[in-house]
Amino acid sequence: MAATYKEKAIVLRAYDLGEADRIVTLFTEGRGPVRAVAKGIKRTGSKFGARLEPFTLLDVILHEGRNLDTIVQTEIINAHAPIRADYGKYLFGEAMLEMIEKSLRENQTIPRLFPALCVTLDVLEGEVADPSLLLAAFDLKVCALIGYHPHLAQCLNCGRETAGEKVWLNLIGGGVVCVNCRAGLDDLIPLAPAALVLMNQLMALDMAAISSSRVSPALAVEILSIAFRFSEAFLERPLRSRAVVLNYLEKGAL
Ligand SMILES: [Zn+2]
Structure with missing residues (x-):
């Protein structure tokens, strides 16, 4: 009934x-x-x-x-009226909502995902130093909660710790590979040491701390593109709202 x-x-x-x-x-x-x-x-x-x-x-x-x-x-x-009232916040927020919508089936629940979205929208509505970092962190954290935690500390193949080295993010494997192990692998994104450190920080810090973080604009856009590609590798489709965000950033609207 x-x-x-x-x-x-x-x-x-x-x-x-x-x-x-x-x-x-x-x-x-x-x-x-x-x-x-x-x-x-x-x-x-x-x-x-x-x-x-x-x-x-x-x-x-x-x-x-x-x-x-x-x-x-x-x-x-x-x-959350301040998000709808600010075009930039609205675009970044839309990308967060679409990430949730496309990651879950109807009636599928994932522990801690609902409070994660609530906290992120509360943060987005306030002062945000760089919304690209907030959106990149959100996407990576959602991936982790759903079960696709990016493996960033050791090479997926040989297990060697890779801190401080240039590594390659293997989208299919869901983590990094070292210089010795990258041969013959497809779908690799080069990650400079600074990008790897930032990805680790975005995974570790809470949203309030990320909202006051700032890096060079080029690094922020690089990390955001990486977060998009990482999550799209398991979603197996591009998200419409993300093209809009990248276009907005390209035009230097921030
Ligand atoms: Zn290796």
Whole structure:
């Protein structure tokens, strides 16, 4: 029998359906991604108001349906309006939401992923020295939580510690290989010592610390591209929002 349930959720995506309804993809705390319909949202005096916009954190009551669940009631916790009000923050935030959406199946839950997104959006909404570092860290941390922790300390092949050396990131193996072991391998990204150190820092530091970190713009873009390629290697597809972010950075909009 269909049941009604309550969740804390972040709106990943929302679009209008017909004259009155809105379809939303929610990332719920307890049930992972859920697709749901908000009926009559565009009518004057709708009880949902403008709350079902991407980035909004809310308490929501849903009714289970066969294809789509139905949103019964919502209560806003944080609208994250500063993210939507700032074009740059919005683009970086969109790339984070798409990363979550494309990494998980409907109703798939991964421990610690929901709080990780909440914390990251809270940080993104405030002062951020370089959003490229925040997005790169987010992508790498999501990979790690899902089970694709990048192996950066030792060569995947011979096990030798590689700190301070130039190494190559092996996208298929999910970690670095040393100069002796790279021959014959495809899908390698060269990693200079500075890039390797930064990747390790992004994995180790929390988001608040990363939000005040700064490196050269070239290194930040390099790390972001590497994080994109690393995560796309297991997602097995490019994400639309990332091309927009890279284009924005290329134009020097920051
Ligand atoms: Zn090796």
